[in-house]
Amino acid sequence: MAPNPQLDDNGKLCHLLTIEGLNAALIHSILDTAESFVGVNEREVKKVPLLRGKAIFNLFFEPSTRTRTTFEIAAKRLSADVVNLNIGASSQSKGETLLDTVDNLAAMGADMFIVRHSESGAAHFIARHVAPHIRVINAGDGRHAHPTQGLLDVFTIRRYKKDFSRLAIAIVGDIMHSRVARSEIHALTALGVPDLRVVGPRTLLPQGVEELGVRVYHDMEQGLKDVDVVMMLRLQNERMRGPLLPSAGEYFKHYGLTPAKLKRAKPDAIVMHPGPLNRGVEIDSAVADGPQAVILPQVTYGIAVRMAVMTLLAGSST
Amino acid sequence: MSPSPVLPEVDPLIRKLAEEIAGHLTDRSALVGIHTGGAWVAQKLYALLGPEIPLGTLDIAFYRDDFSRMGLHPQVRPSQIDFPVEGAHIILVDDVLYTGRTVRAAMNELFDFGRPAAIELAVLIDRGGRELPIAAQYVGAVIPLPPHQHIQLNRDPQGRLSLSLLDKRH
Numbered sequence: 001m002a003p004n005p006q007l008d009d010n011g012k013l014c015h016l017l018t019i020e021g022l023n024a025a026l027i028h029s030i031l032d033t034a035e036s037f038v039g040v041n042e043r044e045v046k047k048v049p050l051l052r053g054k055a056i057f058n059l060f061f062e063p064s065t066r067t068r069t070t071f072e073i074a075a076k077r078l079s080a081d082v083v084n085l086n087i088g089a090s091s092q093s094k095g096e097t098l099l100d101t102v103d104n105l106a107a108m109g110a111d112m113f114i115v116r117h118s119e120s121g122a123a124h125f126i127a128r129h130v131a132p133h134i135r136v137i138n139a140g141d142g143r144h145a146h147p148t149q150g151l152l153d154v155f156t157i158r159r160y161k162k163d164f165s166r167l168a169i170a171i172v173g174d175i176m177h178s179r180v181a182r183s184e185i186h187a188l189t190a191l192g193v194p195d196l197r198v199v200g201p202r203t204l205l206p207q208g209v210e211e212l213g214v215r216v217y218h219d220m221e222q223g224l225k226d227v228d229v230v231m232m233l234r235l236q237n238e239r240m241r242g243p244l245l246p247s248a249g250e251y252f253k254h255y256g257l258t259p260a261k262l263k264r265a266k267p268d269a270i271v272m273h274p275g276p277l278n279r280g281v282e283i284d285s286a287v288a289d290g291p292q293a294v295i296l297p298q299v300t301y302g303i304a305v306r307m308a309v310m311t312l313l314a315g316s317s318t
Numbered sequence: 319m320s321p322s323p324v325l326p327e328v329d330p331l332i333r334k335l336a337e338e339i340a341g342h343l344t345d346r347s348a349l350v351g352i353h354t355g356g357a358w359v360a361q362k363l364y365a366l367l368g369p370e371i372p373l374g375t376l377d378i379a380f381y382r383d384d385f386s387r388m389g390l391h392p393q394v395r396p397s398q399i400d401f402p403v404e405g406a407h408i409i410l411v412d413d414v415l416y417t418g419r420t421v422r423a424a425m426n427e428l429f430d431f432g433r434p435a436a437i438e439l440a441v442l443i444d445r446g447g448r449e450l451p452i453a454a455q456y457v458g459a460v461i462p463l464p465p466h467q468h469i470q471l472n473r474d475p476q477g478r479l480s481l482s483l484l485d486k487r488h
Contacts, residue, residue, distance in 0.1 A: 039396035315389030
């Protein structure tokens with residue numbers, strides 16, 4: 001088996017490319033560190049000096065506002081120097097290759113790359129290429145992984161539900177095109193969630209998804225029965241090729257989260273969504289803005305989780 | 319080889335510290351213990367000095383000057399400062415004063431909560447070996463130690479504190 005490119009010779013995390021293969025102890029250590037950063041983010045001076053002098057490049061080959069911004073805020077709260085690059089609009093349009101771009105930025109003194117790319121494996125590709133002192137964080141690659149989103153989701157669940165070993169969790173919607181869903185499934189199975197479900201139409205569930213350790217439901221009312229957590233996914237219209245759904249209205253009728261469908265879950269169930277929301281397509285506004293929704297806390301915790309990941313990676317530099 | 323020092327009992331040292339601190343308290347005084355040992359000592363001082371004094375704790379892991387060499391301490395705890403630091407008279411409490419770097423980091427963190435009117439330092443043991451110009455106003459005992467020896471504060475399940483000596487050569 002090929003060595004895990006995320007781990008150094010001592011088994012310490014040196015890049016964060018995927019949650020797949022990370023054990024529960026390592027995930028909890030990231031979440032514990034993030035817990036301390038929540039306190040920093042609630043102070044008047046929301047800044048600590050940990051990454052002073054480090055240069056962090058946000059390399060976004062695919063548009064994103066929320067993820068890029070939370071990475072930027074996280075890096076700035078760690079006192080790093082942050083450079084945002086929207087590559088689609090610059091180097092690549094001039095014909096420069098991905099690795100040429102990376103080499104040039106490394107020559108400018110980069111210590112860490114945050115990479116988002118439409119191709120699965122792009123962050124792995126960069127991590128294999130860069131000098132040993134440079135760290136790479138995958139901020140979403142194709143359909144493959146979005147590990148910091150998976151981590152902030154489990155962090156949010158831990159804050160509200162404490163003990164993973166008793167939870168029933170449903171992930172609902174477009175599993176097929178969702179790197180978030182894959183990362184969530186890897187994180188939740190590693191943390192020992194005993195009842196993990198995916199809910200969606202056959203056209204949006206990948207074949208063999210059960211092998212990841214989930215139960216499959218096509219009926220949303222059954223899939224939500226007595227769950228503690230409902231994790232809604234965005235319909236990834238931009239990744240769909242061909243007619244996978246009859247219409248947005250039809251999808252909402254069967255898989256949109258409404259107050260009536262949410263009643264099937266436990267009364268204290270929380271509702272999550274990685275954003276951005278398609279109101280009236282996968283979620284009703286009454287639920288998105290309702291008392292069970294923790295969608296905005298997810299965004300807030302995302303900063304603390306990304307601070308934790310950056311700190312743990314930077315602290316393992318040699 | 320010099321003989322190992324006889325280590326004192328902890329409770330009398332804390333009573334001595336409390337008596338010295340009591341004469342200098344103002345209506346803006348607050349105790350802040352540095353994780354982990356300093357927080358234990360601060361809790362004992364708080365019990366002796368009265369409940370009207372605010373008590374806080376600092377984990378200075380995010381402010382250490384050796385982060386780039388050592389990485390993050392694996393068990394960072396959130397700092398708890400639930401009172402206004404602005405204009406306060408802070409009595410910073412630690413168990414062992416050695417190089418002074420921990421105290422420097424703690425002061426840097428305190429200033430990120432606000433600008434205190436004054437910071438004083440209370441330590442259970444001053445073992446010498448300073449690398450920064452930092453001195454404690456309140457000292458339980460002075461026990462000079464060579465660099466290879468370390469003094470450690472321990473707490474048993476009943477909350478009793480004791481000191482032990484560690485030798486890094488062994």
